[in-house]
Amino acid sequence: MKYFPLIWSNLGRRKLRTVLTMLSILVAFILYGYLAAIRQAFNAGVSVAGKDRLIVRHKVSLIQPLPQSYKQRIASIAGVAETTYSSWFGGIYQDKKNFFGQIPVVPEEFLSLYPELVLPKEQRAAWLATRTGAIAGRTTAKRFGWKIGDKIPLQATIWQPKKGAPTWTFDLVGIYDGIDDSTDTSNFYFRHDYFDEMRSIGEGQVGWYVVRVKDPNHAVEVAAAIDAEFANSNAETKAETEGAFVQAFAKQMGDIGTITVAILAAVFFTILLVAGNTMAQSVRERTEELGVLKALGFTNRTVLGLVLGESCLVALLGGGIGLLLASLLISRGDPTRGALPIFFFPTWDLLVGVLLTLGLGLVAGAFPAWQGMRLRIGDALRRT
Amino acid sequence: MSGDGNNQVLVNVRQVEKVFTRGSETVHVLQGLELQVRRGEFLALMGPSGSGKSTLLNLIGGLDRPTRGAVEVAGDDLAHLGDTRLAAWRARHVGFIFQLYNLLPVLTAERNVELPLLLTHLNRAQRRQHAAAALQVVGLSHRSRHYPRQLSGGEQQRVGIARAIVTDPTLLLCDEPTGDLDRQSGDGILTLLQALNREHGKTIVMVTHDPHASARASRTVYLDKGQLSLAPPP
Numbered sequence: 001m002k003y004f005p006l007i008w009s010n011l012g013r014r015k016l017r018t019v020l021t022m023l024s025i026l027v028a029f030i031l032y033g034y035l036a037a038i039r040q041a042f043n044a045g046v047s048v049a050g051k052d053r054l055i056v057r058h059k060v061s062l063i064q065p066l067p068q069s070y071k072q073r074i075a076s077i078a079g080v081a082e083t084t085y086s087s088w089f090g091g092i093y094q095d096k097k098n099f100f101g102q103i104p105v106v107p108e109e110f111l112s113l114y115p116e117l118v119l120p121k122e123q124r125a126a127w128l129a130t131r132t133g134a135i136a137g138r139t140t141a142k143r144f145g146w147k148i149g150d151k152i153p154l155q156a157t158i159w160q161p162k163k164g165a166p167t168w169t170f171d172l173v174g175i176y177d178g179i180d181d182s183t184d185t186s187n188f189y190f191r192h193d194y195f196d197e198m199r200s201i202g203e204g205q206v207g208w209y210v211v212r213v214k215d216p217n218h219a220v221e222v223a224a225a226i227d228a229e230f231a232n233s234n235a236e237t238k239a240e241t242e243g244a245f246v247q248a249f250a251k252q253m254g255d256i257g258t259i260t261v262a263i264l265a266a267v268f269f270t271i272l273l274v275a276g277n278t279m280a281q282s283v284r285e286r287t288e289e290l291g292v293l294k295a296l297g298f299t300n301r302t303v304l305g306l307v308l309g310e311s312c313l314v315a316l317l318g319g320g321i322g323l324l325l326a327s328l329l330i331s332r333g334d335p336t337r338g339a340l341p342i343f344f345f346p347t348w349d350l351l352v353g354v355l356l357t358l359g360l361g362l363v364a365g366a367f368p369a370w371q372g373m374r375l376r377i378g379d380a381l382r383r384t
Numbered sequence: 385m386s387g388d389g390n391n392q393v394l395v396n397v398r399q400v401e402k403v404f405t406r407g408s409e410t411v412h413v414l415q416g417l418e419l420q421v422r423r424g425e426f427l428a429l430m431g432p433s434g435s436g437k438s439t440l441l442n443l444i445g446g447l448d449r450p451t452r453g454a455v456e457v458a459g460d461d462l463a464h465l466g467d468t469r470l471a472a473w474r475a476r477h478v479g480f481i482f483q484l485y486n487l488l489p490v491l492t493a494e495r496n497v498e499l500p501l502l503l504t505h506l507n508r509a510q511r512r513q514h515a516a517a518a519l520q521v522v523g524l525s526h527r528s529r530h531y532p533r534q535l536s537g538g539e540q541q542r543v544g545i546a547r548a549i550v551t552d553p554t555l556l557l558c559d560e561p562t563g564d565l566d567r568q569s570g571d572g573i574l575t576l577l578q579a580l581n582r583e584h585g586k587t588i589v590m591v592t593h594d595p596h597a598s599a600r601a602s603r604t605v606y607l608d609k610g611q612l613s614l615a616p617p618p
Contacts, residue, residue: 295474
């Protein structure tokens with residue numbers, strides 16, 4: 001610590017250069033934070049997906065419906081604990097850009113299958129008692145300023161009502177939370193019986209089934225049994241674990257993890273060159289001073305430590321402020337207004353970010369520090 | 385060139401050769417050089433440019449190593465000290481005063497003087513106390529919070545001297561300490577060095593071109609073509 005004032009003073013030697021270097025590192029770490037949050041958003045479904053849940057959809061594609069009558073047959077397959085069905089509504093709330101998931105479900109079955117959604121008892125009871133009732137996730141309720149008792153109108157895009165204007169109106173009877181940050185609280189759920197009763201087409205058909213298996217270790221066998229049950233029918237199925245389903249869904253956009261790592265690698269390599277060049281330049285300018293320090297009795301190792309310390313301090317300050325800003329900005333929520341419902345800066349990535357700042361400082365300062373360490377006093381002083 | 389050889393010899397340079405290689409060219413800067421400096425002596429080392437004065441000073445201060453021969457200071461044979469021990473030895477025994485002061489521009493006078501004390505076990509308060517005392521010796525207590533750019537050349541050299549004496553070293557090595565100063569400021573520095581020698585008993589080896597400066601020393605030797613002599617070269 002006694003060398004800290006010396007290291008700190010050196011940062012003020014060329015203030016503009018130091019500030020610009022720190023800013024470049026800062027921006028890189030804000031980007032790192034956002035990419036970590038985006039990757040988390042895409043992977044969250046996979047990581048939190050119930051290990052004991054299967055998604056059963058039409059073999060051709062998710063948008064092809066399945067008969068509602070499959071429910072009993074699925075329930076009777078060995079290894080199935082419970083099952084329910086859902087559909088995709090795809091309505092518009094006020095404006096197309098106000099995207100959020102709208103899904104008709106069977107409330108009792110749905111809540112039983114998704115214990116990670118926390119809904120107060122009285123709200124649950126209200127939902128079961130109200131055919132037009134709906135529940136919204138906290139994120140979406142906060143986003144639009146909804147409160148219980150509000151009427152929520154959704155303009156139909158696929159499912160036109162049997163009569164009247166093409167608008168469905170729901171009574172908001174509950175607002176659910178997630179058991180942790182990684183639970184998606186952006187969706188809007190309403191009752192499938194009301195949906196069936198009111199829609200002009202598609203009666204008796206559902207979007208997909210959710211199945212809870214008795215033993216997660218046999219999930220693959222149960223999925224195979226379900227597909228076998230409906231093989232050669234008009235609506236063949238594809239059953240898979242929820243994790244695989246979500247992952248496949250995410251991969252429709254590409255391998256987000258690889259894309260993220262590729263972008264970060266390019267950014268950090270560039271920043272490494274910038275910071276390394278700055279440190280090398282800084283050490284070159286101070287050759288005589290390093291020679292003087294050595295003449296005064298500073299050892300090669302101490303000089304090495306001073307240069308590395310300076311490099312790490314620049315990286316830690318720039319990176320630290322960058323990570324802090326990233327945390328603050330990300331905590332404001334999904335910047336896409338709905339496309340990334342689970343959007344937060346994971347603690348693990350934050351810790352990795354801190355280690356990255358330190359690593360960046362060490363790597364950027366390594367060569368200049370080695371040069372400083374190897375500097376011969378006589379040569380350094382002869383430059384004056 | 386030999387001294388009296390008694391046990392008061394602080395610096396003993398024996399049969400020292402220093403050879404520099406620049407590309408394919410080999411330059412013999414010092415050849416079989418002998419020099420003894422007694423404890424408490426103020427020695428001026430004169431000679432033309434390129435005669436090897438600074439090289440000899442660097443060898444005595446442990447900044448460089450001879451190609452052949454031995455340099456002993458305060459009983460320590462510098463050739464037998466590794467880089468780390470040599471650095472610690474310099475910190476303990478030698479104070480350097482440079483022609484261009486070589487202060488760190490980002491530190492105040494007080495912090496510059498404190499630098500060598502970072503290598504000791506003194507705590508912060510003790511370091512500040514010692515630095516203040518050294519600045520007082522050179523008459524710059526009132527400028528302790530100023531940065532080098534805010535000081536005149538003479539004042540900067542005084543800070544350099546304070547930095548050199550703050551650890552109370554055995555030996556002060558001065559490389560053209562007045563070379564970058566006007567006559568008046570240079571006189572002030574020489575008077576200060578004389579006082580350090582006479583009143584504080586510091587042994588000083590000073591490289592200089594200036595006969596006026598060498599006149600302040602208790603003994604002057606001349607270096608030319610790698611050899612020492614008592615008389616100036618013709």
